[in-house]
Amino acid sequence: MNRSDASRVVITGLGIISSIGIGIPEFVESLRSGRSGAKPITSFDTTGYDYSNGCEIVDFDPARWIKEVPIAELGRTSQFSVAAARMAVEDAGLSVDQLRSARCHISIGTTDGESRDLDHLTETQVRSGWEALDPVVSRRATANLLPVAIAREFGLTQAETTTIATACSAGNYSIGNGFDAIRVGDADIALCGGADAVCRKTFTAFYRLGTIAPDCCRPFDRDRRGILTGEGAGVLILERLESAIARGATIYAEVLGYGLTCDAYHPVAPEPASVARCMALALRDADVKPDEVDLISAHGTGTKANDVTEVRAIREVFGDSVPRTISLKSMLGHTMGAASALAAIACSLAITHRFIPPTINHRVTDPECPIDCVPNASVAADLRIVQNNGLAFGGNNAVVVLSRYDEEAR
Amino acid sequence: MTAMTTTAPVITGWSAISPFGPDGRAFAGGIREGRRTRARVDPADWPVPDEHACLVPGFDVTEALGAKGTRTMNRATGLTVAAVGQLLGHEKPTARVSEGTAFALGTTTGSAQSMMDFTRQSFVNERPYLVEPALVPYGVMNVTAARCAIWHGLKGPNTTIATGRPAGISALRYAGRLLATGRAERALAGAVEEYSVSRSWLHHHGKEGNGGTLGEGVAIFMVEPATSAARPLATLLATEFRTCVDGDFGTVVRMAIRAALARAGLPGADVYLASPSGASGAAGQAERAALAEVTSEAAISRVPELAELIADAGAASSALQVAAVLSVAEATPAAGKTAVITSVDPDGAVACALLRLEDSDPGPAGSLDG
Numbered sequence: 156m157n158r159s160d161a162s163r164v165v166i167t168g169l170g171i172i173s174s175i176g177i178g179i180p181e182f183v184e185s186l187r188s189g190r191s192g193a194k195p196i197t198s199f200d201t202t203g204y205d206y207s208n209g210c211e212i213v214d215f216d217p218a219r220w221i222k223e224v225p226i227a228e229l230g231r232t233s234q235f236s237v238a239a240a241r242m243a244v245e246d247a248g249l250s251v252d253q254l255r256s257a258r259c260h261i262s263i264g265t266t267d268g269e270s271r272d273l274d275h276l277t278e279t280q281v282r283s284g285w286e287a288l289d290p291v292v293s294r295r296a297t298a299n300l301l302p303v304a305i306a307r308e309f310g311l312t313q314a315e316t317t318t319i320a321t322a323c324s325a326g327n328y329s330i331g332n333g334f335d336a337i338r339v340g341d342a343d344i345a346l347c348g349g350a351d352a353v354c355r356k357t358f359t360a361f362y363r364l365g366t367i368a369p370d371c372c373r374p375f376d377r378d379r380r381g382i383l384t385g386e387g388a389g390v391l392i393l394e395r396l397e398s399a400i401a402r403g404a405t406i407y408a409e410v411l412g413y414g415l416t417c418d419a420y421h422p423v424a425p426e427p428a429s430v431a432r433c434m435a436l437a438l439r440d441a442d443v444k445p446d447e448v449d450l451i452s453a454h455g456t457g458t459k460a461n462d463v464t465e466v467r468a469i470r471e472v473f474g475d476s477v478p479r480t481i482s483l484k485s486m487l488g489h490t491m492g493a494a495s496a497l498a499a500i501a502c503s504l505a506i507t508h509r510f511i512p513p514t515i516n517h518r519v520t521d522p523e524c525p526i527d528c529v530p531n532a533s534v535a536a537d538l539r540i541v542q543n544n545g546l547a548f549g550g551n552n553a554v555v556v557l558s559r560y561d562e563e564a565r
Numbered sequence: 566m567t568a569m570t571t572t573a574p575v576i577t578g579w580s581a582i583s584p585f586g587p588d589g590r591a592f593a594g595g596i597r598e599g600r601r602t603r604a605r606v607d608p609a610d611w612p613v614p615d616e617h618a619c620l621v622p623g624f625d626v627t628e629a630l631g632a633k634g635t636r637t638m639n640r641a642t643g644l645t646v647a648a649v650g651q652l653l654g655h656e657k658p659t660a661r662v663s664e665g666t667a668f669a670l671g672t673t674t675g676s677a678q679s680m681m682d683f684t685r686q687s688f689v690n691e692r693p694y695l696v697e698p699a700l701v702p703y704g705v706m707n708v709t710a711a712r713c714a715i716w717h718g719l720k721g722p723n724t725t726i727a728t729g730r731p732a733g734i735s736a737l738r739y740a741g742r743l744l745a746t747g748r749a750e751r752a753l754a755g756a757v758e759e760y761s762v763s764r765s766w767l768h769h770h771g772k773e774g775n776g777g778t779l780g781e782g783v784a785i786f787m788v789e790p791a792t793s794a795a796r797p798l799a800t801l802l803a804t805e806f807r808t809c810v811d812g813d814f815g816t817v818v819r820m821a822i823r824a825a826l827a828r829a830g831l832p833g834a835d836v837y838l839a840s841p842s843g844a845s846g847a848a849g850q851a852e853r854a855a856l857a858e859v860t861s862e863a864a865i866s867r868v869p870e871l872a873e874l875i876a877d878a879g880a881a882s883s884a885l886q887v888a889a890v891l892s893v894a895e896a897t898p899a900a901g902k903t904a905v906i907t908s909v910d911p912d913g914a915v916a917c918a919l920l921r922l923e924d925s926d927p928g929p930a931g932s933l934d935g
Contacts, residue, residue: 202693203692203693203694204693204694265706265727266705266706267705267706268674268675268706268727269674270680270684273677273680273681273684274684276681276767277681277684277685277688278684278688280681280685280766281685281688281689285612285614285762285766288766288767288770289770290770290771290773293766293767293770293771294770294771294772296674296677296767297673297674297729297767297912298673298674298675298706298727299673299674299727299728299729299732299910299912299914300912303808303910303912303913303914306808306810306913307808307810307913310810310811311808311810312807312808312809312810312811312817312820313807313808313820314806314807314808315806315807315808316728316806316808316913316914317726317728317735317739318726318727318728319724319725319726319727320672320674320675320706320707320725320726320727321707321723321724321725322705322706322707328724332739332742335742335743335745335746335748336742338746339742339745339746341742355684355687355693356680356683356684356687356704357704359683359684359687359693359694359696360683360696360701360704360705362694363694363695363696363698363701364698364701415667415721415722415723415724415748416664416720416721416722417668417711417714417719417720417721417722417723418714418720419663419714419715419717419718419719419720419723420715421715422701422702422708422711422712422715423701423702429720432664440748547707548702548705548707548708548711549702549705549707549708549710549711549712549714549723550711550714550715550723551707551710551711551723551724551725
């Protein structure tokens with residue numbers, strides 16, 4: 156079944172704030188060379204934890220990107236969101252006037268919203284009492300501001316703003332929401348993606364569950380020990396194919412479809428049948444058969460539970476012919492709500508630049524994860540169809556399917 | 566690619582737990598009486614800066630849901646699990662129904678209380694990581710929708726939408742999109758806000774003491790395609806969203822209402838019921854004036870202004886406004902007439918929902934004789 160041109164949605168702009176690169180050129184180079192964002196966490200006092208590596212961004216200058224909204228009114232996650240949106244808009248070649256006259260849909264996914272601010276407020280409360288909370292920080296410490304801050308930055312009165320708070324798959328949810336908003340005619344342009352900042356709350360949560368790696372993240376490795384918490388933002392510009400062609404925009408990839416399922420099973424442990432159903436729904440939505448998929452960008456957290464469950468689910472859908480399956484978290488850490496957005500961006504760039512980013516830190520593949528994870532070194536590849544997995548606490552699964560843009564509709 | 570439909574979805578049932586009481590019947594009664602629920606806050610239970618609040622009377626998670634699985638459950642989740650239970654009744658879904666049922670839940674920022682309680686343990690306990698592991702999920706915003714999925718067997722798309730006061734309308738719009746794109750066969754959609762010590766203090770400081778009284782509650786709607794066999798209470802004709810970026814809420818609210826009316830091809834003067842969100846301060850005043858201008862004072866006067874009765878219910882406010890409109894419609898011959906619900910968040914989000922009222926018979930879930 157061919158999709159008519161009118162309903163095809165393509166990606167025409169990318170904004171990247173990550174621990175392995177800010178902006179496309181640096182990010183591509185890091186993906187190609189297998190750079191690690193891991194280093195000791197400095198954003199909160201890690202005294203008392205036995206180990207505390209993370210993937211923080213140490214060279215982020217908000218004033219470089221945020222021109223209109225007073226930066227003090229934005230928490231770190233909102234700052235990441237606005238910066239990535241600014242970068243994506245510039246990359247797409249859209250003027251502010253074009254944005255203002257379009258019906259924009261802004262969806263930002265997040266796990267923690269402004270939990271960095273909530274951590275600081277909690278610390279103040281513990282040390283000095285409730286009366287001592289800072290008014291500016293109290294006001295900005297709320298998740299609904301992430302997309303609103305983007306609308307304010309560009310003056311987008313016509314924008315629908317949505318924060319998707321579905322934890323670690325929220326970036327994929329947002330891409331799906333933007334995709335549907337365009338297809339049903341609610342929007343002309345979607346700015347969608349995800350953002351999160353490293354915070355004590357989430358580091359402590361994963362640490363308590365025994366899922367923080369002492370050194371680095373080794374997805375699918377026999378000796379994997381867990382995640383490193385990371386941070387950043389990824390924003391993608393989505394628009395109709397005909398609009399992209401009319402503007403002469405660069406097309407990174409086409410969004411073919413997506414799927415959502417809920418495990419309804421366990422608060423934190425993933426359930427393979429539901430994850431498999433999500434992939435099957437996404438492929439059906441994209442009108443793609445499993446054997447047409449050239450690459451899977453796995454959720455791939457590098458925890459014992461995730462990797463085995465996810466690979467089992469992948470094999471349920473793909474049988475014995477599983478395409479190469481990588482984990483970008485080996486490089487980026489787990490950037491929470493930004494994770495599947497940054498991964499979707501990496502997939503788009505892998506399609507455009509014709510290579511597969513590696514799963515780094517890999518030594519011995521776990522026999523329970525029998526896949527080719529493209530260990531340690533990127534490989535050249537001509538990718539047509541890429542599947543991007545997102546799983547989350549609460550069993551909120553979201554899978555997005557992207558393809559190289561071909562003039563002929565699939 | 567999945568089949569797309571363009572028919573407007575319908576609301577076929579609803580439930581609410583609110584300061585008026587534990588179910589939809591209590592809510593509808595409170596609305597029709599125009600009962601004010603503002604009451605003194607007991608400082609022994611709530612060490613907060615507020616003297617007054619509008620709380621769900623006597624709500625306790627364990628009492629409402631039993632002891633199993635509720636030891637660490639926060640108030641927002643307890644309220645929502647209970648409200649979804651009221652709406653679904655004793656239905657035990659088949660696998661197909663379960664996988665085809667979506668849940669879209671609106672919030673402001675999840676439970677600030679759970680998040681801060683969790684981090685507080687890290688600061689005060691003997692080791693920073695010796696925190697209660699059962700609290701981990703409650704520190705994440707999606708916990709309420711996810712717990713409802715586990716409790717009630719909802720395996721379809723499960724989405725938490727944190728858009729602040731308009732979140733109930735966001736959830737209805739999102740549910741409509743899931744139905745239009747064939748991603749779900751039916752959807753539960755609504756919004757929740759809990760009262761808590763943390764929310765109260767953040768509100769107090771964030772608004773520098775001028776934030777007004779806080780309320781809480783939850784409302785959940787069953788949203789189905791128009792082809793559903795169930796009798797519709799209302800058709801969701803249109804939802805519109807805008808963002809106020811310059812403080813001029815009046816202009817943006819007018820834009821949103823006019824766009825919703827234009828989508829349905831209706832004149833504003835014909836709107837029968839109109840409900841403003843009653844946001845505090847200038848944003849709320851401008852919203853109300855814009856709504857009166859585009860529809861009419863008469864339309865506004867037919868629906869008791871919710872914020873005056875249950876104060877600022879945050880994300881739940883917009884969902885409870887929709888429930889208020891349905892409550893009024895249930896008591897009057899309103900079939901075929903239209904209703905406009907607006908919501909503004911002083912942070913900038915603006916939303917409008919346009920409903921056509923269809924039938925007044927079934928009444929809200931949780932009713933004993935409805």
